[in-house]
Amino acid sequence: MLLYPVYALLFSDTGLSVWQISSLFALWSVTGMVLEVPSGVWADAVSRRLLLWLGPLLTAVGFALWVLTPSYGAFALGFVLWGARGALGSGALEALVYEELERLGADDRYTRVMGRAAAAGQVGVMAATALAGPVLAAGGYLAVGAASVLACLLTALTATRFPEQRSASAVEAEAGDSWAATLRGGLAEARRDRSVRGALLLVPAVTAVWGALDEYTPLLIRDTGVPDGTVPYLLVLVWVGATVGSLLAGTAERLGRVGLALVLAASALALAAGALARTPAGIGLVALAFGGFQLATVLADARLQQRIDGGGRATLTSVAGLGTELTTVAVYGGYGALVSTVAAHSTAFALFAVPYLVTALVIVTGGRARLRR
Numbered sequence: 001m002l003l004y005p006v007y008a009l010l011f012s013d014t015g016l017s018v019w020q021i022s023s024l025f026a027l028w029s030v031t032g033m034v035l036e037v038p039s040g041v042w043a044d045a046v047s048r049r050l051l052l053w054l055g056p057l058l059t060a061v062g063f064a065l066w067v068l069t070p071s072y073g074a075f076a077l078g079f080v081l082w083g084a085r086g087a088l089g090s091g092a093l094e095a096l097v098y099e100e101l102e103r104l105g106a107d108d109r110y111t112r113v114m115g116r117a118a119a120a121g122q123v124g125v126m127a128a129t130a131l132a133g134p135v136l137a138a139g140g141y142l143a144v145g146a147a148s149v150l151a152c153l154l155t156a157l158t159a160t161r162f163p164e165q166r167s168a169s170a171v172e173a174e175a176g177d178s179w180a181a182t183l184r185g186g187l188a189e190a191r192r193d194r195s196v197r198g199a200l201l202l203v204p205a206v207t208a209v210w211g212a213l214d215e216y217t218p219l220l221i222r223d224t225g226v227p228d229g230t231v232p233y234l235l236v237l238v239w240v241g242a243t244v245g246s247l248l249a250g251t252a253e254r255l256g257r258v259g260l261a262l263v264l265a266a267s268a269l270a271l272a273a274g275a276l277a278r279t280p281a282g283i284g285l286v287a288l289a290f291g292g293f294q295l296a297t298v299l300a301d302a303r304l305q306q307r308i309d310g311g312g313r314a315t316l317t318s319v320a321g322l323g324t325e326l327t328t329v330a331v332y333g334g335y336g337a338l339v340s341t342v343a344a345h346s347t348a349f350a351l352f353a354v355p356y357l358v359t360a361l362v363i364v365t366g367g368r369a370r371l372r373r
Contacts, residue, residue: 001059001151002132002135002147004128004129005128006136010067010070010141014070014072024072024076029328030083031080032087033322033325035087035088036322036325039084039087041318043314043318044095044312047164048095048164048314049164052092052096052162053160054088055086055156056152056156058084060156061078061081062078062079062080064145064149065078066145067142087318090321091314091316091317091321092314094114094305094317095314096162096164097110097113098305100162100164111249111250111299112249112250114249114298114301115249116246119244132144198366199304200319201323202303203297203323203324204323204326205300205355206356207297207300208328209331209356210271210289210294210297211324212328214238214290216348216349217235218235220275220345220349221235224278224280226280230280238290240287241286241287241288241289241290241291242294245295248295249299252299253299257364260296260363261361264356264360265356265357266292267292268353268356268360270288271286272350274286274287274288275345275350276346277346278346286349293356301317304317338351
């Protein structure tokens, strides 16, 4: 979506203040949090594929509103629709892919498939970043918006081609339950099974911090002293690191608990060292760290899917997504408070590496505690 790299410019050129732009981001996050779990329950009760093609259509409407009637109200509605799209896809995609692979007896390929899908998405972001400038120069925001709407429509069309062979009895049983009953059924599995509960908590622990830090990497890069024109190229380097991490997920699935902890610890140290170096070469270490975090993100999702045994797969995955959203918002708040008072961006990045060292320690010690019992 070509609008992604330039929508902040559109907001500014329309005359929005920094406060108004920040309020739009907050609305985006709140929408996703409010709809995250209800959409997962809906996916379990009706159709995962339905949500996957409906979501991009909502975003297409929002992007069209942005470029045809640019105003604070249109931007706000667009972010609500975009937040709804994210919630509809979260949980539904993972549940559909895992269960269809399981039906084919190929659920052991889930990590590899999702890793490749994440890599394809990251390549798409890099391509959009490269194309947005020339398209904006040639046709303005209208051309960028039209290309983004087209991308959404193609996404919806692709989603309609996904296979979904859930048994009729399973769908009817889940659809016959009330929303609350479906939600209770999904959460009951987490309460009964400690391994499910642990995997549920691992997803936000691994995903949220580096996902939030990604929004600040341009500022970290600029603080190394490079010209602004060089910033996008170093950003691409960071995205390359994340893409490589996605592609390695299938192979890294054999690492196990200790291996995952080592990946997190090594990535945390690379993040801290790269950020504190405050040099372009240090950004290479940040890229390496993001690759490790992306790898761990795919592995954490795979661990959760492998441990869910009931019918509330999308519900539980959405609960993990809600935990990620809440933690991400907390990181945004902490980062803003830290940078605005006492710390540079490099110091903030280094400090936010600490939660990953703690997570790695918990993973190792938690496994040892279970072995002793």
